[in-house]
Amino acid sequence: MGNNIIQRIILLPIEPQTKGAADMVFNTGAALLDAIVLAVVTREQDGAYGYKITQDVRTVIELSESTLYPVLRRLQKDQCLNVYDKEYAGRNRRYYIITEKGQSQLNLYKIEWQKYSEKINCIFTGENISKGEHS
Amino acid sequence: MNRNDFMMQLEKLLSDIPQNEREEALKYYNDYFNDAGAENEQEVISSLGTPEQVAEKIKEGLPNAKPNVEFNKQEPKDDAPNTQNNLNNAAQPEYKIPVMPPKKKLPAWAIILIVVGSLFVAGILFSIVGVMHFATKTIDAKKHQNISKAYTDDGSDTGGSSLSGSTLSYQYDASKIQKLDVQFGAGAFAVREKETDDGNIDVIISGYGDVTCKNDDNEGTLYLKAFENIKLINLNGGNDNVTEILIPRDYKFNEADFELGACAASLTGINATEMECDIGAGELIMNNMVIDGLDLDVGAGKYSAYNMQVKDLDIDVGMGEADLAVPSPGN
Numbered sequence: 471m472g473n474n475i476i477q478r479i480i481l482l483p484i485e486p487q488t489k490g491a492a493d494m495v496f497n498t499g500a501a502l503l504d505a506i507v508l509a510v511v512t513r514e515q516d517g518a519y520g521y522k523i524t525q526d527v528r529t530v531i532e533l534s535e536s537t538l539y540p541v542l543r544r545l546q547k548d549q550c551l552n553v554y555d556k557e558y559a560g561r562n563r564r565y566y567i568i569t570e571k572g573q574s575q576l577n578l579y580k581i582e583w584q585k586y587s588e589k590i591n592c593i594f595t596g597e598n599i600s601k602g603e604h605s
Numbered sequence: 606m607n608r609n610d611f612m613m614q615l616e617k618l619l620s621d622i623p624q625n626e627r628e629e630a631l632k633y634y635n636d637y638f639n640d641a642g643a644e645n646e647q648e649v650i651s652s653l654g655t656p657e658q659v660a661e662k663i664k665e666g667l668p669n670a671k672p673n674v675e676f677n678k679q680e681p682k683d684d685a686p687n688t689q690n691n692l693n694n695a696a697q698p699e700y701k702i703p704v705m706p707p708k709k710k711l712p713a714w715a716i717i718l719i720v721v722g723s724l725f726v727a728g729i730l731f732s733i734v735g736v737m738h739f740a741t742k743t744i745d746a747k748k749h750q751n752i753s754k755a756y757t758d759d760g761s762d763t764g765g766s767s768l769s770g771s772t773l774s775y776q777y778d779a780s781k782i783q784k785l786d787v788q789f790g791a792g793a794f795a796v797r798e799k800e801t802d803d804g805n806i807d808v809i810i811s812g813y814g815d816v817t818c819k820n821d822d823n824e825g826t827l828y829l830k831a832f833e834n835i836k837l838i839n840l841n842g843g844n845d846n847v848t849e850i851l852i853p854r855d856y857k858f859n860e861a862d863f864e865l866g867a868c869a870a871s872l873t874g875i876n877a878t879e880m881e882c883d884i885g886a887g888e889l890i891m892n893n894m895v896i897d898g899l900d901l902d903v904g905a906g907k908y909s910a911y912n913m914q915v916k917d918l919d920i921d922v923g924m925g926e927a928d929l930a931v932p933s934p935g936n
Contacts, residue, residue, distance in 0.1 A: 515854075520633050521640035535652045536659045539633050540666025547668075552800070564636050570797055573873065573892060577911055581928065 498531050505579035506530065507541055508550060508572055517554070517567030542566055550575050608638050608646050611656055618660035622667060630663045775808040775818050779852070782806060783825040783859040785877075789848065790831060791867045791887075796850045798874035807851040865889060865906075884908060884925075903927055 498506075510526045511518050518526070524538050545551040550572030555562040568576070615634065619627045634653075641649045653659055787794075799807070808818050808829060817830040831848055858877040863870070868887040876895040884906040891910040901908070901920040909928040920927065 519636060519640060521637050524637075534654060535637075535649065536654055536662050539630060540662055542633075543629065543663075543666050559639075561639060563640070564632060567800075570795070570871070570873070574871065574890070577890060577892060577909070580911060581909065 498533070501579065502583075503527075503531070503533075503537075503541060504545065504550075505576060505583065507538065507545065508568060508576040508579070511551060511566050512568050512573070512576065516556075517552075517565035519563050519565050523566065545572065606650060608650070611650055611653075612638075614656035615660055618656055619663065622664060626663075626667060634659070773808075773810045773818075777806045777808070777820050777827055779804050779806045779856055781825060782820060782827045784827070785850070785858055785861040785863075786826055786828045787850070787862065788830045788864045789866060789868050789870065792831070792848065792869075794831075794848050794865065794868050794870040796852060796872045796875055798854045799851045802853045804853060806853070806856075808849070809851070810848045901927075 506527055507523065510523055513526070514522075520538070520542065523542070524535055527533065527538065528535075542551065546553060546566070548571075549569055551566045552569050553564055553566055555564050557563075612631065612635065616627070616631055619630060638646065638649060806827065808827075810818065810831065817828065820827050829848070829850065852874065854874070855876060858875070859879065861875055861877040861880045863872070863880075863882045863884075865882070865884045865887055867885055870884070870887060871890045871892070872882075872894065873892045874894070875891075878897045879900075880894075880896045880898070881900045882889070883902040883904070885904045886906055888907045889903070889909070891908075891913060893912045894910075895914045896916075898917045899913075899915045899919070901918070903920070903922045903925040905924040907926045907928070908922070913929075
């Protein structure tokens with residue numbers, strides 16, 4: 471039983487569902503994009519670089535390669551991300567790493583996403599839509 | 606167009622934005638080309654769009670972007686009656702996340718009750734604050750100096766202090782510490798990993814109240830006991846009342862004990878064999894923890910956890926709320 475709970479509280483990182491997101495039916499809002507970017511950056515312990523972040527985000531949602539720079543820059547200004555340069559292949563590569571504030575923001579997004587997706591799932595599966603309307 | 610043409614045009618197009626913004630953006634795209642590799646150069650250029658489009662996106666993201674720019678705007682709903690046919694518009698989750706979870710609307714009688722109740726509570730609180738503030742002032746008057754020291758611990762320092770709006774910071778050699786023992790009364794408390802690792806554990810305390818922080822070398826235990834580290838007392842402004850323990854990355858404790866009162870606590874990146882955590886009326890968020898045996902006791906508080914790796918969990922929840930992130934069924 472103990473094991474069961476542990477299984478449940480290990481939050482799995484977002485795994486790419488498909489290689490290269492297929493045509494998207496649903497649009498991604500700004501908040502969701504922030505959340506995905508923060509989650510992707512968190513997956514690398516020492517932070518991730520722009521190209522990698524873009525490719526990772528593109529495995530789950532469709533977006534143009536130039537969309538992410540303004541998002542990363544804004545998250546950096548909001549102190550959700552820090553940047554630092556690290557030597558790689560004879561040059562300095564810029565890495566983005568999550569801050570404590572970014573981490574709490576991501577936590578909040580995760581909670582909200584869970585609530586949101588559960589509600590949508592309930593509507594789709596027809597369970598417990600509204601307690602007052604059972605006949 | 607090759608990479609150099611692209612970058613030169615982009616630089617020209619960005620000549621009207623602040624220099625630091627321009628350098629930041631050019632650095633990003635320069636890195637981008639490098640990381641994509643020379644073999645993907647053409648593909649990247651066609652996927653990025655024209656330098657004009659890229660420059661426009663960069664400028665849209667700047668704080669004083671021109672108002673004609675459509676940034677963060679909802680999709681135009683010009684053909685609203687046809688949304689049934691347009692799945693994109695119909696199902697678009699234009700989803701704004703509030704900074705605080707939204708409150709449900711309350712009936713009028715409840716609001717009146719709350720207002721009257723709050724006035725009553727506020728009265729009591731003000732009296733308490735008044736008394737405590739007076740007490741703090743007395744201590745200030747006696748001491749007549751601000752405590753602001755940096756201790757480098759050699760095992761002998763007991764580090765007990767009465768804080769009065771100042772900041773204390775302690776540094777301990779992590780290799781000598783196997784156990785954390787924290788008792789925290791009220792206020793904001795955080796444990797997190799250091800951004801740069803120097804092999805030390807840092808404790809930073811600011812605000813008002815009585816704080817003891819010491820390291821007993823024989824036991825290898827770092828004690829932190831802090832009471833009345835309350836924001837309300839901080840009437841004169843000054844430092845935020847946050848107590849933080851900064852630990853080295855991937856440092857493993859044998860044991861970590863936390864007794865938390867009415868505080869808001871965030872524990873991140875703790876790696877321990879045994880961990881015990883009691884939370885009273887406060888709020889506790891755990892994240893990125895690796896614990897072999899975790900014993901949790903949540904009173905009237907709120908507890909949430911993410912990215913946890915726990916082998917053995919024992920959890921008691923009283924009147925509180927425990928929110929453990931649950932992946933989709935089947936995992």
